[in-house]
Amino acid sequence: MKLEIYDTYEEVSERAAAIIAAQIREKPDTVLGLPTGETPIGTYDRLIREYESGKLDFLHVTTFNLDEYYPISPCDVQSYRYFMNQHLFLHVNVPMDATHVPEGSAEDADAACAAYEKAMREAGGVDLQVLGIGRNGHIGFNEPGTAPDSLTHKVTLTQDTIEANSRLFNHISEVPTHALTMGLGTILRAKKIIILITGKNKQNALRQLLSGDADCPASVLCGHSDVTVLCDRAAAEGVTA
Ligand code: F6R
DSSP states (O other): OEEEEESSHHHHHHHHHHHHHHHHHHOTTOEEEEOOSSTTHHHHHHHHHHHHTTSOOOTTOEEEESEEEESOOTTSTTSHHHHHHHHTGGGSOOOGGGEEOOOTTOSOHHHHHHHHHHHHHHTTOOSEEEEOOOTTSOBTTBOTTOOTTOOSEEEEOOHHHHHHHGGGSSSGGGSOSEEEEOOHHHHHTSSEEEEEEOSGGGHHHHHHHHHTOTTSGGGGGGGOSSEEEEEETTTSTTOOO
């Protein structure tokens, strides 16, 4: 696992966008795995700027998002589909039918999860997986205790995650209690992974990840051969690269 520490969130975003852009330039039909959340917003903004300045083409790119609330309509402003449309997809030339988010409105959640795995396989697998991390070390919605070989599945959200996500809702009671998420095994299949860890409230998660703490779901990344951790000083206090 490679560790890169930058002074600011902006520099982390710059570096993440540069890695993603280089990946797309090298392999125009790249399959990207993408997160939602606050952390990647700066990265997505920079990718949009690259596209707008004519330096990046998403025409042949395919994307698979990590997760989605369940149940939720894709039109719901709180859905991760809505988030991705607003923060990236509607601003670049990726074909909308090449963008995939787990089907939060599916009647049969298990069938939707199996179909998601199949679609990823048929697309040739994820070339570059981008991750954020939760305060408790979750990646996607894989909370502590998730099996390392788990595939896309339906989960019950922990109270910690519901509380963390409630800042985006009017009231905590509106936060969905379930989600569909790529499993840890799904994430580990990606050829290359970058994980963005920024802000003081992620210090503990970063420390747990770096020490391979088994209580931290992200620690499974220690077993992958091409992982880069991009963090800012606020998250990395006391950590040396
Ligand atoms: C979202 C996802 C989550 C987030 C994590 C951090 O698709 O996979 O694991 O990456 O909850 O969220 P932020 O970036 O909002 O701190």
